[in-house]
Amino acid sequence: MNNYTELLRQHNLKATPQRLAITDILNMHGHVSIEFLYEQMLNKFNSISLATIYKNINIMLENAFVQEVKIPHSKSVYELTKEVHSHLVCDNCGAVQDITVPIHTILEQTDNTQEFEIKSASVVFTGICKECKN
Amino acid sequence: MNNYTELLRQHNLKATPQRLAITDILNMHGHVSIEFLYEQMLNKFNSISLATIYKNINIMLENAFVQEVKIPHSKSVYELTKEVHSHLVCDNCGAVQDITVPIHTILEQTDNTQEFEIKSASVVFTGICKECKN
DNA sequence: GAGATAAAGGAAAAAAATTATCTTTTATAT
DNA sequence: ATATAAAAGATAATTTTTTTCCTTTATCTC
Structure with a gap:
């Protein structure tokens, strides 16, 4: 049980392998777009669908596990919630x-x-x- | 010739009736979403297509005639370019x-x-x- | 640990948002 | 007034995001 399992649960999110992988990618890269996240996830889960990425990012946003960063003239990126910055x-x-x-x-x-x-x-x-x- | 005709031209945009109407709506409401703009435009041009709205907003953005405001947890709105704020x-x-x-x-x-x-x-x-x- | 269950994943379709294409119309320069 | 490049209109096509439905699984309870 790595450290993110408990963190996910604290946000009312089941700690599925997919979510742990998303968390790892967010942690590793800091700020990622949907497309980048999807590409990275495909490396681990070769049949994961984009819908799963969206569903997870959305529920993670709802539960404040991740935050969306809206960037002028560019697509949004997502990051793990941390101190306000x-x-x-x-x-x-x-x-x-x-x-x-x-x-x-x-x-x-x-x-x-x-x-x-x-x-x-x-x-x-x-x-x-x-x-x-x- | 109202005052926006010249302003459009200064931004390399032909002053079409549609663009003058968009400009009026932006000026009147300050910040508008694509949907709102489309609805308002339909009042004046009952057969205008959403594609025309997008094409115009995009070219207006390219020519810095309008600015996009990205809002957390909400859709973007557009405004006429003015002093930085x-x-x-x-x-x-x-x-x-x-x-x-x-x-x-x-x-x-x-x-x-x-x-x-x-x-x-x-x-x-x-x-x-x-x-x-x- | 095994079973029950609510939630999550996969696959595909649907919906929403945005862009492109092609023809007709028009703003503007000459 | 005319020529022309650009814009509008009408679709269609793409892209992005969400939904549906069925299968699988994380987790709770015993």
Whole structure:
């Protein structure tokens, strides 16, 4: 029993081999698209269907086991839920990295005369990653 | 000749009646989904096809006449391009508002040890709007 | 550990979203 | 006014995502 079995169960998800594999791929790659996930899964389960990928990602989203990252001008990627954080996306290679942004400070400096009660922030920076600069 | 004819042309877009109508709808509603835009357009052009909506939104995106706003847990909306700004999205009613965030200040306060060259930021706050609080 | 059961997987189809094709119409430059 | 490139309309085709139905399996209980 690896460590993700219990984590899946804590999110009301049965620990099937397929889900453990999805979890491993997410853990290994950090941020993955549906297509990439499907391709990787095919290596282990040669008859897995895309519907199973979608069904799992959807139920994992519902149970907050994974999060969707919506990226400007690009397809969404999915990641295991962890501490709140933001993202850096490379315009050149598409790589996605995590970054911590002081949301609290931002809110203090933002003029919110609109009386909108802000609960969370989704921040995606785009630019050029270290590797692509060289 | 209303004021959007010239603006369309400046973006290398022919000022067709359909495009002027799309522009009016975007201007009037601020942020609209593809479906909403289609429904509104049907009022004026009873035989317009969804393909025309997509073709126009896509070419308007390419020519930076409109921008796509990707919203967590929801479908994208589109807006006329204006000064750089961020968005507030109400979890309750789905309304989208503009807000100005001091991105520059954020960057100064963000620890970017990853040597990532940030060029732009997409920020979407979610919470409860003024109307839904009452 | 064996049996019961609710949930998950596989396969295929269906539905929804998006893009492409081809012909007709039209905005715009000349 | 005419020529022309681009856009619209009408489908059709693709792509993406969801659903259905039947089989398999993870997990709970004994």
